Amino acid sequence: xxxxxDNKPIDFKGFTLIYxxxxxxxxxQLMADLLISTMTMHKVGYxxxxxxxxxxxxxxxxxxxxxxxxxxxxxxxxxxxxxxVVIVQQRSPFIKGRRNAYKKWLAQWIRECxxxxxxxxxxSSADERxxxxxxxxxxxxxxSDKIEADYGEMFxxxxxxxxxxxxxxxPAPSVLEAGDRGQGQLYIPxxxxxxxxxxDLCSDTPVVLLLMFCSEGDNIPEAIExxxxxxxWLGLILFHVSES
Amino acid sequence: MASYFGEIxxxxxxxxxxxxxxxxxxxxxxxxxxxxxxVKAELLKIPEKKLPxxxxxxxxxxxASGFVQSHLLTDDFQVVGALFSGLSDSDVNTFDxxxxxxxxxxxxxxxxxxxxxxxxxxxxxxxxxxxxxxxQLFSCISTASPHFYMSILCSYMTSEYRSEVPVxxxxxxxxxxxKTPRFAGTPLCPYLEQPNLVSGxxxxxxTYCQMKDVKAVLYVCYTDTLYLxxxxxxxxxxxxxxxxxxxxxQENKKAxxxxxxxxxxxxxxxxxxx
Numbered sequence: 001x002x003x004x005x006d007n008k009p010i011d012f013k014g015f016t017l018i019y020x021x022x023x024x025x026x027x028x029q030l031m032a033d034l035l036i037s038t039m040t041m042h043k044v045g046y047x048x049x050x051x052x053x054x055x056x057x058x059x060x061x062x063x064x065x066x067x068x069x070x071x072x073x074x075x076x077x078x079x080x081x082x083x084x085v086v087i088v089q090q091r092s093p094f095i096k097g098r099r100n101a102y103k104k105w106l107a108q109w110i111r112e113c114x115x116x117x118x119x120x121x122x123x124s125s126a127d128e129r130x131x132x133x134x135x136x137x138x139x140x141x142x143x144s145d146k147i148e149a150d151y152g153e154m155f156x157x158x159x160x161x162x163x164x165x166x167x168x169x170x171p172a173p174s175v176l177e178a179g180d181r182g183q184g185q186l187y188i189p190x191x192x193x194x195x196x197x198x199x200d201l202c203s204d205t206p207v208v209l210l211l212m213f214c215s216e217g218d219n220i221p222e223a224i225e226x227x228x229x230x231x232x233w234l235g236l237i238l239f240h241v242s243e244s
Numbered sequence: 245m246a247s248y249f250g251e252i253x254x255x256x257x258x259x260x261x262x263x264x265x266x267x268x269x270x271x272x273x274x275x276x277x278x279x280x281x282x283v284k285a286e287l288l289k290i291p292e293k294k295l296p297x298x299x300x301x302x303x304x305x306x307x308a309s310g311f312v313q314s315h316l317l318t319d320d321f322q323v324v325g326a327l328f329s330g331l332s333d334s335d336v337n338t339f340d341x342x343x344x345x346x347x348x349x350x351x352x353x354x355x356x357x358x359x360x361x362x363x364x365x366x367x368x369x370x371x372x373x374x375x376x377x378x379x380q381l382f383s384c385i386s387t388a389s390p391h392f393y394m395s396i397l398c399s400y401m402t403s404e405y406r407s408e409v410p411v412x413x414x415x416x417x418x419x420x421x422x423k424t425p426r427f428a429g430t431p432l433c434p435y436l437e438q439p440n441l442v443s444g445x446x447x448x449x450x451t452y453c454q455m456k457d458v459k460a461v462l463y464v465c466y467t468d469t470l471y472l473x474x475x476x477x478x479x480x481x482x483x484x485x486x487x488x489x490x491x492x493x494q495e496n497k498k499a500x501x502x503x504x505x506x507x508x509x510x511x512x513x514x515x516x517x518x
Contacts, residue, residue: 003455006457007457022259022260023259023260024257024259024260025257025258025259026258026259029259046451046454046455048375048451049375050272050375053371054371054374054375054443054445054447054448054451055441055442055443055447056422056442056443056446056447056450056454056462057422057436057438057439057441057442058422058435058436058437058438059438060438060439062438067435068435069421069422069423069435069436070425071422071423071424071425071450071454073447073450073451073455074447091441093259093260093261095371095372096261098272098372125255125257127255189262190257190259192259192260215255216255216257216258216259
């Protein structure tokens with residue numbers, strides 16, 4: 001359940017939700033931390049669910065020389081009224097066999113909140129890429145019908161984003177080629193609950209799934225690229241180009 | 245992913261376990277709480293159906309439980325309830341809580357000051373059960389009092405402590421603390437530094453207090469001994485001068501004896517050779 005901080009009721013209607021899924025390399029979670037710390041977002045509540053492994057620690061956004069204590073828990077909700085954005089940051093994995101239960105609750109909660117759009121960020125195992133995915137940008141998107149109608153052309157033509165290729169045969173493609181849109185299945189190995197959550201929401205909620213292919217290691221570069229692309233679209237942080 | 249020998253290996257992720265899709269457990273192992281007839285009768289008379297509480301001390305793990313058992317749990321305390329996380333045929337349980345493998349967690353209350361509670365949890369409670377364990381504990385204990393204080397004591401191995409300073413330079417065993425914003429005091433030891441985390445039951449209890457916005461402090465003892473010894477238990481000793489333990493502490497001359505007895509009980513299980 002969502003527990004608002006200080007027990008003040010909160011209205012998220014009209015906000016954009018960025019949900020980082022627990023995925024290979026923790027790329028989406030790194031992206032969320034980068035956004036939360038850069039935009040100095042406020043913690044507005046906690047998510048308590050029996051499917052999450054409990055966790056506490058000291059403030060991850062504190063200055064290195066800080067000597068105070070601000071407890072962080074396993075799943076917290078941050079918002080920025082200025083940017084009209086809500087981020088759910090999860091720091092611990094799911095209890096084995098319980099992630100579907102959490103996904104069902106999360107989809108239900110997202111619907112109840114009335115977000116204007118939902119951005120699911122995730123990553124996918126680089127070692128299961130199709131041949132065509134090995135070269136070129138490692139970023140892909142999957143849009144629901146509503147997002148496709150509003151932003152599809154902008155994604156493809158203006159930002160030159162690539163849509164995630166569908167697999168003709170599943171799970172192991174016999175011919176490593178991409179299928180046409182509308183045929184085949186979407187397959188995101190290592191993506192956590194992102195695909196399942198997207199499928200649950202896409203019929204009635206404007207939702208888009210953004211992913212990076214990566215292998216595990218130092219995944220900061222992938223996180224930065226994912227953040228830059230999300231930022232380019234949502235216009236959260238403006239970069240000033242210095243004139244020299 | 246191809247290995248050096250040319251075979252294809254399934255790559256594993258530190259973040260996500262894709263095999264999780266393969267099964268979905270319908271049954272979650274849960275914890276249940278039982279209260280003594282005296283407490284049940286009291287609860288019937290209280291409209292909120294929760295016992296008033298000012299101080300709650302939960303000790304998790306052998307070191308913390310050993311410290312509480314020897315220094316704080318005097319004859320003034322009586323068992324008023326217990327939390328059961330499921331016993332299998334191979335599990336041990338003793339009614340006087342003198343086995344290292346006691347799985348059931350007894351809840352004690354002071355006879356003289358009936359809003360002081362203690363709970364000892366000697367063995368691990370799984371992450372899966374931590375949520376329901378916490379729910380069950382607070383099902384009949386109220387945190388509504390403005391003077392409510394909670395203290396959670398637990399222990400970890402130093403191998404799990406991450407810091408730029410080598411652990412051997414830190415003279416284990418040592419304490420670290422985390423507290424909720426409402427807890428106004430300063431803990432007797434440094435705060436737990438980034439990137440260290442506490443998980444499991446202690447984390448779930450502190451999370452509960454954080455969400456309820458009540459005063460709570462968590463003390464973690466980092467020890468490098470595999471087997472319980474008096475040094476590890478004594479690392480908690482300075483806490484008898486800190487809130488809220490100081491309001492419960494009474495000088496106990498038998499503390500040393502009880503600690504030695506507890507160490508003996510654990511060492512019986514730990515010897516492989518004569």
